[in-house]
Amino acid sequence: MITVNQIAKKCGVSRTTVIRALNDQTRVSEKTKERILAVANAEGYRPNLLARSLNKGRTMAIGVIADSVNNYVFAESLDAINRETQNRGYSLNIALQQRDPKNEIKFIQEMADRKIEGLLITAVNQGPLYERFLKSLGMPVVCLGNWVSDAFSTVLVDERRATEDAMQLIANHGYQRVIFVCPPLEDEARLNIYSHLQRKAGVEAQRKLFGDVLTIGHSDYLPELAAMLAASQARTAVLCSGDIYALSILRWAKEQGLQIPRDMGLMGFDDIHVLDYIDPPLSSVSTNVKGIAKVAVSHLMTIIDDPDVPPQKLYLNYRVVDRASL
Amino acid sequence: MITVNQIAKKCGVSRTTVIRALNDQTRVSEKTKERILAVANAEGYRPNLLARSLNKGRTMAIGVIADSVNNYVFAESLDAINRETQNRGYSLNIALQQRDPKNEIKFIQEMADRKIEGLLITAVNQGPLYERFLKSLGMPVVCLGNWVSDAFSTVLVDERRATEDAMQLIANHGYQRVIFVCPPLEDEARLNIYSHLQRKAGVEAQRKLFGDVLTIGHSDYLPELAAMLAASQARTAVLCSGDIYALSILRWAKEQGLQIPRDMGLMGFDDIHVLDYIDPPLSSVSTNVKGIAKVAVSHLMTIIDDPDVPPQKLYLNYRVVDRASL
DNA sequence: TTGTAAGCGTTATCAT
DNA sequence: ATGATAACGCTTACAA
Numbered sequence: 001m002i003t004v005n006q007i008a009k010k011c012g013v014s015r016t017t018v019i020r021a022l023n024d025q026t027r028v029s030e031k032t033k034e035r036i037l038a039v040a041n042a043e044g045y046r047p048n049l050l051a052r053s054l055n056k057g058r059t060m061a062i063g064v065i066a067d068s069v070n071n072y073v074f075a076e077s078l079d080a081i082n083r084e085t086q087n088r089g090y091s092l093n094i095a096l097q098q099r100d101p102k103n104e105i106k107f108i109q110e111m112a113d114r115k116i117e118g119l120l121i122t123a124v125n126q127g128p129l130y131e132r133f134l135k136s137l138g139m140p141v142v143c144l145g146n147w148v149s150d151a152f153s154t155v156l157v158d159e160r161r162a163t164e165d166a167m168q169l170i171a172n173h174g175y176q177r178v179i180f181v182c183p184p185l186e187d188e189a190r191l192n193i194y195s196h197l198q199r200k201a202g203v204e205a206q207r208k209l210f211g212d213v214l215t216i217g218h219s220d221y222l223p224e225l226a227a228m229l230a231a232s233q234a235r236t237a238v239l240c241s242g243d244i245y246a247l248s249i250l251r252w253a254k255e256q257g258l259q260i261p262r263d264m265g266l267m268g269f270d271d272i273h274v275l276d277y278i279d280p281p282l283s284s285v286s287t288n289v290k291g292i293a294k295v296a297v298s299h300l301m302t303i304i305d306d307p308d309v310p311p312q313k314l315y316l317n318y319r320v321v322d323r324a325s326l
Numbered sequence: 327m328i329t330v331n332q333i334a335k336k337c338g339v340s341r342t343t344v345i346r347a348l349n350d351q352t353r354v355s356e357k358t359k360e361r362i363l364a365v366a367n368a369e370g371y372r373p374n375l376l377a378r379s380l381n382k383g384r385t386m387a388i389g390v391i392a393d394s395v396n397n398y399v400f401a402e403s404l405d406a407i408n409r410e411t412q413n414r415g416y417s418l419n420i421a422l423q424q425r426d427p428k429n430e431i432k433f434i435q436e437m438a439d440r441k442i443e444g445l446l447i448t449a450v451n452q453g454p455l456y457e458r459f460l461k462s463l464g465m466p467v468v469c470l471g472n473w474v475s476d477a478f479s480t481v482l483v484d485e486r487r488a489t490e491d492a493m494q495l496i497a498n499h500g501y502q503r504v505i506f507v508c509p510p511l512e513d514e515a516r517l518n519i520y521s522h523l524q525r526k527a528g529v530e531a532q533r534k535l536f537g538d539v540l541t542i543g544h545s546d547y548l549p550e551l552a553a554m555l556a557a558s559q560a561r562t563a564v565l566c567s568g569d570i571y572a573l574s575i576l577r578w579a580k581e582q583g584l585q586i587p588r589d590m591g592l593m594g595f596d597d598i599h600v601l602d603y604i605d606p607p608l609s610s611v612s613t614n615v616k617g618i619a620k621v622a623v624s625h626l627m628t629i630i631d632d633p634d635v636p637p638q639k640l641y642l643n644y645r646v647v648d649r650a651s652l
Numbered sequence: 653t654t655g656t657a658a659g660c661g662t663t664a665t666c667a668t
Numbered sequence: 669a670t671g672a673t674a675a676c677g678c679t680t681a682c683a684a
Contacts, residue, residue: 001464003661014671019663027669044462049439050380051661054676059376061419061440068405072600075401079394082422086429091436093387094420096408103412110417113375114387136370138327247603254605274398274600277573279580329677340655345679355653377677380660 002043011036022047053115062118062300063093063111065104066144071244072272073289074122077144080293081120088301090117099191101125105133112137118300123148126192140303142296145287146194153303153311155296157318159195162285163202163239165320166267169283170237171209173326175265177234178203178213179225181249182241185217195287199241199269221245222252229264237265237326243272243284250282250325266325281323288316328369337362348373379441388444388626389419389437391430392470397570398598399615400448403470406619407446414627416443425517427451431459438463444626449474452518466629468622471613472520479629479637481622483644485521488611489528489565491646492593495609496563497535499652501591503560504529504539505551507575508567511543521613525567525595547571548578555590563591563652569598569610576608576651592651607649614642 004022008015013032020028021036022045028036039045053059064081066074074096085092093116095107104124111119118140123130131149134141143154170178180203184196200215207213211234216224229236240246246268253260260266260280268275271286295314303309330348334341339358346354347362348371354362365371379385390407392400400422411418419442421433430450437445444466449456457475460467469480496504506529510522526541533539537560542550555562566572572594579586586592586606594601597612621640629635 004663005661015662016664016672017670020670023663029669032669046435046439048380048441048661049436050376050385050441051676052663054374054376054380054660054678055662055664057676069401070405070599072398072401075395075398075404078401078404079396079422082420083424086421086433091433091440092420094408094418095412096405098409107412107417109372110375113372114417115374115376251603251605274603277577277600278603279577279605330679331677341678342656342680343654346654349679353653358653374677377660378679380662381677381679383660 001048002040002045003048004045007036007039007043007045010039059115059117060089061091061093061114061116062120063095063108063116065095065097065107065111065119065121065123067099067122067124068096071242071270072274073242073270076273076289077293080290081297084294084297088297090301097124099124099187101191105130108134108137112139118142118304120144120296120300121148122146123192126194140300140307142300142303144292144296146192147313148192148194150313151311153299153314155292155299155314155316156195157287157292157316159198159285159287159318160202160205162287162318162320163199164206165318166239166269166285167203167206167209169320169322170239170265170267170326171206173237173261173265175235175237175326176211177232177236178210179228179236179238180213180215180241181221181225181238181245182215182217183219183221183245184241185215186219188217196241203239222249225249225252226256235265237261237267239267239269241269243268243270243275243282246282246284246325247274247278250278260325271319271321275323280325282325283323284321286319286321288318291316327374328366328371329374330371333362333365333369333371336365385441385443386415387417387419387440387442388446389421389434389442391421391423391433391437391445391447391449393425393448393450394422397568397596398600399568399596402599402615403619406616407623410620410623414623416627423450425450425513427517431456434460434463438465444468444630446470446622446626447474448472449518452520466626466633468626468629470618470622472518473639474518474520476639477637479625479640481618481625481640481642482521483613483618483642485524485611485613485644486528486531488613488644488646489525490532491644492565492595492611493529493532493535495646495648496565496591496593496652497532499563499587499591501561501563501652502537503558503562504536505554505562505564506539506541506567507547507551507564507571508541508543509545509547509571510567511541512545514543522567529565548575551575551578552582561591563593565593565595567595569594569596569601569608572608572610572651573600573604576604586651597645597647601649606651609649609652610647612645612647614644617642
C-alpha cells in the first residue's frame, strides 16, 4: 500500500502538494497534479482512514448495540439502520450484548475507544451508574425502545397506550379474562425492561375491562398457562409481550388441540415480519420497529451535527393490528 | 479526554514512562507507577484505539458483508459471527449490500481503507475482475456459502449433493413431479448466485427419478406455479431454493384451499429458525448457517494469524430435514 | 528506572 | 504554485 509520503518522494514533490492533488484542491499546477494522480492510480493509492480520522477527529462511524438477533426485532431494525447510515456515508460497528449488562458496557467502551461518533442503543442496563457511564463518553447517544434517562434522546412508541388499546380491542372481542405473558419481568431487578414494564402498566390500566387479568412473568410460561386455562371457563385471551412468545404459545396450543381463536384468543407484540407466514394470522401491536430505527439514525445524525440539540423523547405511531387470532 | 502526553506532563515524567505504567510493564518504579495510575484513573484515561492501531498496524476489527437481513439467513449467521468474534476480542464492521454489486465493492473498499484485518463475505459479485479486486486488498478473505474463486477460502455445504438428497427424499415420498422454485436464477447473468446454481444442478442430476421436473426462475412465481399445478394431475412436490419462498407458497396454498402435503408437497431450503413456528412443519434442507458462520470466523482468524495457510474449501455437514410437508 | 527520538499516515497552517 | 513544520495519540527502539 503506497502512502502520500511515498508518492511525494516518487514525484519529487512535498506531501502537501500530493495531498492537494489527491483531494482535488486548487493550488496545484495541472501538470504536477496529473503526474501525481498518474502515480497514485498506477500504485492504487488509498487513503488510510485511521490516519485521516486521527488527524481530523472524525471517523464517520457509528456504533449499534442491541441484545441479539433471536427475537427478530433487531434483525428488522438492522436493515433500516444499515440503509439510513449508508445513505449518509457512515459505517457501522455492531455488537450484540446477549442481554448481559457487563457485555454491554464493555462493548460500548470499546466502541468509544475506537472513536465512533455516535451510539444507537437498545439498552439492557439501567440506573444512575449506567447513565453516568454513558454521559462520561461525551458522545451522542440515541436509545431505541428502551428508555434509560432523559439525558439521552429516545425513539419509541407509547407502548403503555398501545397496550391499553390492545386490551380494549380484546375486550371488544368479548373476552372475559386476559393472561399477560411477559417473561422479561423475571429480570426486572437486573435488566432494563422499560418497554415491557410499559406494556405491563397498560395491562393494569385496563384491568377494569375484564373479570380477571393475570400475569405470567417468567420464561417457563407454558405449564402455568395450561394451569390457568384449566382453572377457569372464562373466555380467555393471551396477550404476549413479544411475538415470539405468541408464536410458541400458538404452536403449543395446536399440539394441545386448542383452536384459536375459538378456544383461546392470542395476541403478540411488535408485529414482526414473520407473522406474514403464520396461520392463523396473529393479531399484534406494531411497535414500528423500522420507523424507530430510521428516525433514530436520522436523529443521531442531527445530534452529531449539532450537539446542542436537547435530548428528547421522539414518539412514533404504533398500530394495533387485528387479525384472526382474537 | 486525557491523553498519554497530558498525563506525562501532569506527573512530570516522559510519555514513555506513562505508557509503561499504563500497559503494566516492568521497568517503572512502583512509586511513579502508582502516581501515574492515580492520575489516569482520576481523569478517566482511555487509550485512543485509532492512534494505537495506526501505530501498531493492528485494528482488531473485521468486516462482514452480506446481502440483507430479509431472508433471515444472515440474521441467523450474525448471532454466531458476533459471538465468535467477540470471544476473540475482535470487533465487527457490518455492511449490507442489498444485492447491489456496486454497493458491495464500495463497502469492501471502505472497510479496507479502515484497515480491518479480515473480511467475511457472502458475495453478490463474481468473476475475474471481482477476484482481482479482492486480491488487491491484500487482506484475508473468507467467503460464506457463495463461492467466488479458489483464491479465497470458502465455507459452505455441498448444496448440490444436499439437493440431490432432497430430491431422493421427495421421490421416496412417491411424488411424480417436482417444481423447482428458484427466483434468484433471474439474476444469473448479473449476480453471484453460486449456491442456487448448485441447487439447480442437484435438481437436474435427479431428473431421472421423476416423470417431470420443472423450474421456475423468477420472482413472480405464484401465477406460473398455479398454472403448472392446474396443467397436470401428477402428484407434485414444490422444492424451493430458500425457505422464504416456501413460506409464501404455503400461505398461498392455504388461500387456494390446497392441503399440504395432501394436494401438494412442499420443501424449503436453509431450515431457518422460523420454521419452528410454521404449521404444517415444513421440510427443508439445513445448510448449517450457524455452523458456517462459526467455522468461517474461526478460519478467518487462522488466516489472519498465519497468512500462509492456503485457501481452501471447507465443507460442513448439511442435513435434510423431513417434516410434515412432504 | 527513566527519557529521547522517530515513526504510523494524514491534514492544516503558515511561509515562500 | 509549492514546501516546511507541527499536529492527531500512541508505541518502540535505543540511550542514559
